[in-house]
Amino acid sequence: MQKLPKWADIVLIPLINLLLAFLVSGLVILAIGKDPIVAIQTMIDGAFGSTTGLGYTLYYATNFMFTGLAVSVAFQARIFNIGGEGQALLGGLGVALVCLSIDWPHWLVALPAAAIGGAVFGAAWAFIPAYLQAKRGSHIVITTIMFNFIAASLIGFLLADLLKVPGSMDPATANFPPGAHLPTFNDIFALFGLDVFKHAPVNVSFFVALFCAFGFWVLIWHTRLGFAMRAFGQSERGAQYAGISPLKITVIAMLISGALAGMMAINNVMGESERLILNATEGAGFIGIAVALMGRSHPIGVILASILFGFLYQGGAELSLWEGIPRELVTVIQGLVILFTGALDGMVRRPLENLFLILRKPTKNGAV
Structure with missing residues (x-):
């Protein structure tokens, strides 16, 4: 019971x-x-009291939705993916290479291509720890943690050497072409004559994150693969008895998890900085673990927890600025x-x- x-x-x-x-x-x-009462009022006003503050809150929440869903989908199979940070970093590399590959005619064409690039690179980075876990028994927590550091070092090397703009001292790629710039909420509302969300980086990738949350719900609770993942997570021995392959489920769950983490880059790399820079993830991969735990690995819970942590990020910045x-x-x-x-x-x-x-x-x- x-x-x-x-x-x-x-x-x-x-x-x-x-x-x-x-x-x-x-x-x-x-x-x-x-005064804690004044502090919480300042945080609420800074995060939700204006469209600009709300825009920043939703921007951070978008990052956390991707990484929270990434942790959640792996945890459905009782796989604790701690590598979201590294997978998001490699996803940023995939997004940057796609965006810089050609002069994109329109963001509607560039966005799906960049999302695929981020997903493929993020999934590829998750594949190695998944394979080592399934075939060699290497602990997934240890390997994914180590791969975070490897990813950070790899991106640092590439930005400081191979991908850096010639003659520049800034460890970053060139700016993406105009056709790869995503419209912000301010751009969208400007079509209706409204000047809101000024200077806030929240963009159309927010809707992509919501779509991924819906896809997560469909996958886990309305497909045979999702049932197999949940069955494996509840009892590995029982799942094997039912003919479910531990190798297959481990690898597939981690590939989907890494792809979701890698797709975060369409928000922070493509949507906000419009180039790949050092430390583009800013710890969002680790926050995704807390988001998944608090959201009980359910898409609605992940969305609400992401907004909460977006509030903490944006409200905390206002707290530091105005209250010392x-x-x-x-x-x-x-x-x-x-x-x-x-x-x-x-x-x-x-x-x-x-x-x-x-x-x-x-x-x-x-x-x-």
């Missing part, structure tokens, strides 16, 4: 964990001599959210399970 109703597992536990994280964060802010609170404190808040939703999840889950079991106990007349 399931100890918790599904709604409690998906909604109630993450909500309580989030409230506890913000409570402890408030105490930390109070300890450094600042160190930017590092936002990292502390993010860490507390990850701590409560991940490592300390059982601290909330077990008391709630006991509470619901008590509420389910039959009464004297036998009713539940």
Whole structure:
């Protein structure tokens, strides 16, 4: 018997964990001599109080949607992919090579090509740890972590040497041609005579991320492959008995995961910087782990958790600017959210399970 109703597992536990994280964060802010009420108001105003702030929040959320979905799809097969950062970096390389390959006539042509380039490079980077796990027994967590560092070093070498603009000291590629520039939300609303989302980098890749979330839902819960992944995740021995190949599921799950992480580059590389630069991911691959945990590896949960972390990123920047609170404190808040939703999840889950079991106990007349 399931100890918790599904709604409690998906909604109630993450909500309580989030409230506890913000409570402890408030105490930390109070300890450094600042008003936590003013701090949270500043963060909300900075992240949602203007279209520009909302645009930045949605821009960050787009990155986290891609990486959160990447972690989630692997976790459906109980594979813990920690390599989203490296896969997103290699995805940026794929996007840059596609965008720089020709003078694209229009972004509607360049976008799907760049998305495929990012997905292929991200999947290729995920394939090696997946194969080592399935064939050699190498631990996927260790190999994907190590591949993050290898990816960062590889991109650094390429940008400092092979892909750098001749004569430039900046370790970055050339700017992408105009036909590969994605329209921002401000460009879209300008078609209707509205001047909103000024200078905010949120762009049409936000809708691509939402489409990927829908595709994730279809794949996992409405296809035979998704059923095989979930069955393998619940019981490897049972899945093998049913004829499901561990090698096949491990590799396919990691390929899809790496492809989703690599597609993040259409937002930050193609949509925002419009060239490949060093550290283009800015830690989004690691934040994706927290997003997947908090979103319970469900697409709706991932979308909501992505917006939450987008709020923390954008609101934290405003907090540092206007309240003089160190930017590092936002990292502390993010860490507390990850701590409560991940490592300390059982601290909330077990008391709630006991509470619901008590509420389910039959009464004297036998009713539940």
